[in-house]
Amino acid sequence: DGRIASLPEDRLFYVTCRANGEFSTPGFSMPADGLALNADARYLKSEGANGRAYIMADLLDDTGAIIPGYEREKCLYENVDGQSLPMRWEDRDGSDLAGQTVQLRFFLRAAKIYGVAAME
Numbered sequence: 482d483g484r485i486a487s488l489p490e491d492r493l494f495y496v497t498c499r500a501n502g503e504f505s506t507p508g509f510s511m512p513a514d515g516l517a518l519n520a521d522a523r524y525l526k527s528e529g530a531n532g533r534a535y536i537m538a539d540l541l542d543d544t545g546a547i548i549p550g551y552e553r554e555k556c557l558y559e560n561v562d563g564q565s566l567p568m569r570w571e572d573r574d575g576s577d578l579a580g581q582t583v584q585l586r587f588f589l590r591a592a593k594i595y596g597v598a599a600m601e
Contacts, residue, residue, distance in 0.1 A: 491596060498592075501588070505541070506597065514574075518568050520592060520595060538556045539551060539552060539553045539556075550573055565598075
């Protein structure tokens with residue numbers, strides 16, 4: 482019909498899981514200003530009457546152990562969609578770990594993770 486559709490270039494590829502899923506990033510140096518998440522954790526009614534979309538994240542040290550205070554229960558995204566969502570674990574943002582090698586372990590359901598970047 483002559484219409485043109487497009488997607489933002491930073492949303493062409495993503496990780497998702499319709500049921501409960503988990504994946505970890507490789508190790509990286511924690512930036513001084515924390516992290517931002519590019520994600521969509523909205524539950525769409527077209528997916529069914531009963532459901533839940535979410536993203537949670539543990540922050541791990543260089544041995545793969547959860548860093549105290551950075552447990553997934555403290556970092557929950559539901560009913561949000563954004564290209565620069567600040568990653569927070571209650572009142573912590575990871576800036577106290579600047580320069581340390583860390584990993585993220587994500588848990589998700591019916592959500593899309595497009596990327597993680599340093600806060601700008």
